[in-house]
Amino acid sequence: MLDDKKDDIFLSRWINGGLSPEELNEFKSHPEYHHYAKIMAGADALELKTYDVDNALNNIKSNKKNSLKKNTKPVIKLWPALAVAASIAILFGFFFFKSNDSFTTSYGEQLAVILPDGSEMILNAKSEAIFNKNDWKNNRVISLEGEAYFKVKKGSKFTVTTTNGDVTVLGTEFNVQSQSTYFEALCYEGKVNVNSGKENTILTAGKGYRKIARTSSENWVFEALEPSWISNTSSFKSVPLQYVFKELEDQYNITINSNGIDIETIYTGTFPNDNIEVALKTVFSTLGLQYKLLQDQKTVVLDR
Template sequence: MKDIYLTYDALQLAADEDFISWVKAGTPEETAAMEAWLDQYPAQRPAVEEARRLVAGMSFQVRRPEVDTDQLWSRIQTSNRQTAAVVPIRSRRRFLYMAGSAAAAVALLLFVIFGLEPSGKVTTDYGEHLAHVLPDQSNVQINAGSTLSYDKSGREIELEGEAYFEVTKGEHFRVSTDLGQVQVLGTKFNVFSREDRFYVQCTEGRVQVTAPGDREGMVLTAGMACELNTAGTLDTVPPVDNDSNIGWLENIYRFKKRPLAEIFAELERQFNVRVEVSDKIASQVHTGFFTGESLESALYQVCYPQALSYKIEGKQIRIKEDVSD
């Protein structure tokens, strides 16, 4: 427990080493101390309970250090005697909004291949999010390191990367990727298509999802998700985000049993850095999250649960196994 807990929200608590240690392996004495502190500061209870749920869903490979209960209680007592300081929370990187349907470039070759009338193309760099309005007034949020192209109507889309769509009603709306396709009439959904992973989550309405190896596909309704399996067909899977909010739209990047290679690749896109990691570490499976508040915080949120250390050298990040006691 720390005095600054009085200023923490749920995400900050869930990223704190001492808090994680208590949730995962807290002693009865530590739990009693926490309850006493919450009785003293009941306004913090909702944040603590939410943080506990977040930590409980994370996977860990750590050794719990010995904790001095007397010292912990002493820190709680000290915290009780102090008035919480008002700490300004750094604003997260805001999406850059683009008015209308201004196109970044003309994707002539792409649309000749697919038989579509060329219109617009939008590309996001690493470390950049964009909000874009299509010609039909559908809204799309485009994640970092992605490319979105569309025809004159704005309802025939080609996507490389990840984007969230809020579609106006109409005859049809289709998002095509190298790995699969999504068709809708009017709905909200997220599409992730990078390398060999294709994942779709529906948050409102209905979508029809197909893949080259699964022409029949499946229909998703609000709260459902599907993913392309190794056989090239689609499976329904639990959604990464458990409610109607897509995490990355709020600068939270959640993962369920994903290899660290994929997670570090997302971190590279969000912070425009290069991560150096061994094949052994890259293949480890992780459940957890990171936030886009800062590179240091994101690295800690991923590395600490996996007993990894990191070193930041400009835009180069080196990840190693943590051999410290």
């Protein structure tokens, strides 16, 4: 009932014809009834200015091309904004029309990039990838310096070029690492073609390829489903120590003074990418070397 404070939808039900006959009769004899009835009669007599739907549709048709240009504000107000808009447009132009897109990671960083076709690229620390996004559909080429893991959407040929060689695929998951004289490609799914100088190698899933400096290339089989660095661990299998140091330096932004260490020593092992103490300890203790981190937290020297 109207006077019942708990019934907070009474009038809604009345409007809707949702009252029982008894309720309705009772309401009709209520002193307030005729006031509400008048409000409703008045409200129901209201109408909105008519809307010319066809005309509005035509307006849209004629406006479609120069899309949202139309503005209800007077033109004169736009002038100061125009200068700003123009400079912003030019600025944006640089970003949008610059044909090359480049992504760079710094020490200890990782960066996941979705490429224009939906393929994924995850950059490891201290790496740079450049590609042409305008021509991406026809020409999937990425130039890489450092290390990256790729999950490639099926489609046209996908090529990763590095100074050490090219890796080509048609849709798969693989990892490429290329630094100075170190070149490594791991295939996690599908098939990849590795081209390094005169050599051409086809890797199937679970196969790896590596070429260090001028030594001959080697192939091996592995079982991991994705590179360990994705989960913040760097792992090495029979790798000359200098490249292990390089990775430590890239991950932690430190300098390792390798005086007195044979950097050609072959190293097999892993270290975490998120804990410098553990990482240094793991590498150096397995080599039987004492080390210390200098005050600046940036330089590692042998402690003799």
